[in-house]
Amino acid sequence: MSGTTSRSAEARRVRREQLRDFLRTRRARLTPGDVGLVSVGRRRTPGLRREEVAALAGVGVSWYTWLEQGRDINVSIEVLDAISGALRLTEPERAHLYVLAGVNPPPADGALGAEVTPELRRLLDAWTPRPALLRDRYWNLLAVNDAAQTVFGFGGTDHNCLISFFTNARYRGMHVHWASVAPSVVAAFRADAAHAPDDPEFGRVVDDLSAVSPEFAEMWARHEVGVPVQVVKAVRHPEAGELFFDMTTLAVVDNPGWYLELYNPRRP
Secondary structure, eight states: OHHHHHHHHHHHHHHHHHHHHHHHHHHHTOOGGGGTOOOOSOOSSSSOOHHHHHHHHTOOHHHHHHHHTTOOOOOOHHHHHHHHHHTTOOHHHHHHHHHHTTSOOOOOOOOTTOOOOHHHHHHHHHHTTSOEEEEETTOBEEEEOHHHHHHHOOOTTOOBHHHHHHHOHHHHHHBTTHHHHHHHHHHHHHHHHHTOTTOHHHHHHHHHHHHHOHHHHHHHHTTOOOOOOOOEEEEEETTTEEEEEEEEEEEOTTSTTEEEEEEEEEOO
């Protein structure tokens, strides 16, 4: 236990040192004009002064000084966001500030409505004749290759993996283990939604599906949470017979909240 405590204390010390350097360098790269302030008098060092950052963030000068010195003080999400705005931090820098301050990083801005890049579309096409799809954190289908349409029965009206799982009759009929897998699929979606309880898009998916699928509404009411336990996807294709696939899910780093699902055939 003492070893664990020592490592934890060392990790906090390192984070505080990095927090000190990070805030100083972010402050040094800005000029008063960058943030709408009038520069008065000669400045001995480049960048904003601590009191200017504190004023822009709406926090006390002493408190901000302690934060920049890397002292072990309590910080809130609201204050960190205010400091992020004052220092004109980018989204990755904002998340980095959270980590250094010992707070869970904020969820990255969703890419809802963003265009799928040609590079991602080419990757999906290159995976053919194996199925592949691109979805977002809400399980919305962003792109599907021809093999996924043929093998899994996705059509032009399919726009969300979870909704299609319950409402696409062709997909349900082809899924060998639909009834046994359905509860774990719902539990996995609840686990994803729990990461963003204030995100209305998750609620919209649940409400839309509950309105048309009593089966889903009943499973959702169980409040089960987990991850899919089935590592092999089995479908019964009307022409090719039973097909089995290993599924690998890859995060798209350039678009937080986007995921590639790649399916590789395997022997039953």
